[in-house]
Amino acid sequence: xxxxxxxxxxxxxxxxxxxxxxxxxxxxxxxxxxxxxxxxxxxxxxxxxxxxxxxxxxxxxxxxxxxxxxxxxxxxxxxxxxxxxxxxxxxxxxxxxxxxxxxxxxxxxxxxxxxxxxxxxxxxxxxxxxxxxxxxxxxxxxxxxxxxxxxxxxxxxxxxxxxxxxxxxxxxxxxxxxxxxxxxxxxxxxxxxxxxxxxxxxxxxxxxxxxxxxxxxxxxxxxxxxxxxxxxxxxxxxxxxxxxxxxxxxxxxxxxxxxxxxxxxxxxxxxxxxxxxxxxxxxxxxxxxxxxxxxxxxxxxxxxxxxxxxxxxxxxx
Amino acid sequence: xxxxxxxxxxxxxxxxxxxxxxxxxxxxxxxxxxxxxxxxxxxxxxxxxxxxxxxxxxxxxxxxxxxxxxxxxxxxxxxxxxxxxxxxxxxxxxxxxxxxxxxxxxxxxxxxxxxxxxxxxxxxxxxxxxxxxxxxxxxxxxxxxxxxxxxxxxxxxxxxxxxxxxxxxxxxxxxxxxxxxxxxxxxxxxxxxxxxxxxxxxxxxxxxxxxxxxxxxxxxxxxxxxxxxxxxxxxxxxxxxxxxxxxxxxxxxxxxxxxxxxxxxxxxxxxxxxxxxxxxxxxxxxxxxxxxxxxxxxxxxxxxxx
Numbered sequence: 001x002x003x004x005x006x007x008x009x010x011x012x013x014x015x016x017x018x019x020x021x022x023x024x025x026x027x028x029x030x031x032x033x034x035x036x037x038x039x040x041x042x043x044x045x046x047x048x049x050x051x052x053x054x055x056x057x058x059x060x061x062x063x064x065x066x067x068x069x070x071x072x073x074x075x076x077x078x079x080x081x082x083x084x085x086x087x088x089x090x091x092x093x094x095x096x097x098x099x100x101x102x103x104x105x106x107x108x109x110x111x112x113x114x115x116x117x118x119x120x121x122x123x124x125x126x127x128x129x130x131x132x133x134x135x136x137x138x139x140x141x142x143x144x145x146x147x148x149x150x151x152x153x154x155x156x157x158x159x160x161x162x163x164x165x166x167x168x169x170x171x172x173x174x175x176x177x178x179x180x181x182x183x184x185x186x187x188x189x190x191x192x193x194x195x196x197x198x199x200x201x202x203x204x205x206x207x208x209x210x211x212x213x214x215x216x217x218x219x220x221x222x223x224x225x226x227x228x229x230x231x232x233x234x235x236x237x238x239x240x241x242x243x244x245x246x247x248x249x250x251x252x253x254x255x256x257x258x259x260x261x262x263x264x265x266x267x268x269x270x271x272x273x274x275x276x277x278x279x280x281x282x283x284x285x286x287x288x289x290x291x292x293x294x295x296x297x298x299x300x301x302x303x304x305x306x307x308x309x310x311x312x313x314x315x316x317x
Numbered sequence: 318x319x320x321x322x323x324x325x326x327x328x329x330x331x332x333x334x335x336x337x338x339x340x341x342x343x344x345x346x347x348x349x350x351x352x353x354x355x356x357x358x359x360x361x362x363x364x365x366x367x368x369x370x371x372x373x374x375x376x377x378x379x380x381x382x383x384x385x386x387x388x389x390x391x392x393x394x395x396x397x398x399x400x401x402x403x404x405x406x407x408x409x410x411x412x413x414x415x416x417x418x419x420x421x422x423x424x425x426x427x428x429x430x431x432x433x434x435x436x437x438x439x440x441x442x443x444x445x446x447x448x449x450x451x452x453x454x455x456x457x458x459x460x461x462x463x464x465x466x467x468x469x470x471x472x473x474x475x476x477x478x479x480x481x482x483x484x485x486x487x488x489x490x491x492x493x494x495x496x497x498x499x500x501x502x503x504x505x506x507x508x509x510x511x512x513x514x515x516x517x518x519x520x521x522x523x524x525x526x527x528x529x530x531x532x533x534x535x536x537x538x539x540x541x542x543x544x545x546x547x548x549x550x551x552x553x554x555x556x557x558x559x560x561x562x563x564x565x566x567x568x569x570x571x572x573x574x575x576x577x578x579x580x581x582x583x584x585x586x587x588x589x590x591x592x593x594x595x596x597x598x599x600x601x602x603x604x605x606x607x608x609x610x611x612x613x614x615x616x617x618x619x620x621x622x623x
Contacts, residue, residue: 018458026474133355140610144603146553148560149595152576156588258465259557273466274561277473289470293461 008304012297019293020075020286024068027282035060058084071286080287085279090287093272100170101261101268104184104191105253111192112199113246119196120203120242121235127208135200142197150190151263158186168265187264191257195249202245206238213237240310244303251299254292349611356611362604370416377410381570392589399593402575403583408590412597414570419601422482422555422565426489427547433490434497435540439532441498442505443524453502456495467492468554472563485564489554497543504536538616545612549605556598572598 035054055061059070074081080090123135158164166186171179210216211234219229258270269288276284350357369376379397385405393400399408441452459467471488508514509532517527558564559573567574575594584591 014454015457015461018454019461022458023470026470136355140603140606141599143606144549145599146556146595146602148557149576149591149598152584152591152595156584156591159585160588256465258469259560262561273469274563277469277563280473285470285473289462289466292466296461 005305008301012301015297016290016294017072020072020290021068023286023289024071027285028064071283075287075290080290081283083276083281083284085276085281085284090284093284094269094288094291097268097272099172100184100266101254101257101270103173103180104188104257104266104268105250107184107188108191108195108253109246109250111188112196112249115192115196116199116203116246117242120200121207121230123200123204124207124211125230136204139197139200142194142200145194146259147190147194148259148263150193151187151260154186154190155263166264170267183264183266187257187260187266191253191260195253198249199242199245203238203242206241207234210234210238240307243306243310247299247303247306248296251296254295349615353611353615355607356615359604359607359609359611362600363608366416366420366601366604369413370420373414373417377407377413379407379410381406381411381414382568392587400587400589402587402590408575408593411570411575412572412593415572415575415594415597416601418482418565418569418571419552419555419598422486422489423548423552423601423605426486426551426555427493427544429486430490430493430551431497431540431544431547434494434543435501435533435536437494438498438501439505439528439536442502443509443528443532445509449502452498456498459491459495460499462492465554465557468558469561469563472558482565482569485555485558488558489551492554493547493551497540497547500539500543501536504539505532508532508535542609542613542616545605545609549602549609552598552601552605 035051035058052061059067062070071081078091080094082089083093086093119135119139123132126132155165158166167179167183170183173180215237216229216233219233220226224232254269256270257268258274260266261268261270262274269292273285273288275281276288349360383406385401388397388401388405389403391397391401391405397407397409399412401407402411437452437456441449462470468488468491471491472484475484475487514527514531517531522530555564555571556573556576559571560577562577565571565574572594576591
């Protein structure tokens, strides 16, 4: 058991190093030079010597391998370097935006669960009736409608019907909850609907499977009410795959809301990433991708551990 | 020739046709529609999309890239079904031509991605040991990137924009590979321990021949299911990338791009610009999802692609 956990933990290291190598290499393949881009942004021409001096200052003239080891040793001390574009520490830039992204991800997940669990269970219990079909079409709709389009429609609706737009600046929830929610609830709804679809489909198929188990028949045979059978026996046992899907999605939500943030003009992690790509800000992209991949790998690990807790039948040697 | 022999010949001919030709295909189609109405609806949407992409020149009333500065931001009318955009281009025509971009990117990315995934998954399962470990770990790395982040990284490396449809396809292909490879590998693992694989090996068949002729055909069902499932995803991803300005570039008609350009800017003055392309994307993805779902139920009920 301990050996299994230790093994899983150790496996995370090569994966993350692989992610680091891959991002590092991808970024060096990108055509376009950050230093030139930044100087050109101000307009006018710059002398070759000045560009070379700046490249030297940023360490971009060192051999590739040295740049990589420099970056990795610093990253091991949780120092992701400074942004090539703003000259501020990458960690600081990320920290500024993490609050918004985390809150949005949490809100969206709560909305997704609130939609997915009841609808999924009802669809399973009423399998192949019109209720089931309606819920399934609703959920497939969630998969098909791009969340950024739902976002655009939401803004359009608010604008034309209520002549009102969500506030544009982010207020932390502990300062002014109303202002905060007025901004974040709309993107959370748009994203939550989409992500509820996946969880809903998983709930439905999982409940369907469990309802055919012997212990459900036993529970019914001993005279338990249908409600109790569903809540106590079926739902509990069918939650495992649902929990997995939801946690993995949560990991995606933190960095994957790139497009939604663009639509709602939110200054979150996703926008930071797109800006960094457009500006060729190597250190920022590397830091962000490494962070997002780490979040994903760690949540993956936690899900596996959760399995051990939730299902006593699972025992790894 | 007597009537009897002619009848017999006719009967044989009919039987032959029934076994091979159109009759069988027709019966299969009729059965699919009867048993899986939702899947048939999806197939209809897909066919509609393929039809408009194939005959775009005939269907579209205007040139999708022609600017007419006398007709800017016109609301929907009989002349312009979905109105015109900020350059006076006919939105309906751009939607019709946009089906081309979406299908081109969707089909290429999901076919290439799942086929590479198939090859990697089968190879890993067949050889096992070190090879399998190496492939599995590499897939782990690729899967650790959020889908859109990986796509953005590939676009960043290859460069998006003007005439770069190939790069956009590559960006969407890469995230598909590990996801398919995993599913295929787990199906292939049970195949490689089958007696017929051993007997193929004992008569001296090479590894490549065994994988191609004996393992791959037996994991075709999950492969096909994943390919259709990712078709919708690929179209969605293309739209997202174009929307971010990292995908297909103007003036190519692409749905995501239409939402980005005028859709956001003139939202209040010209809401039709934001509605029509979004509807097109949704209908396409909806169609592929419905069809893929039914295909999965028909081919492999155990497989769950959430």
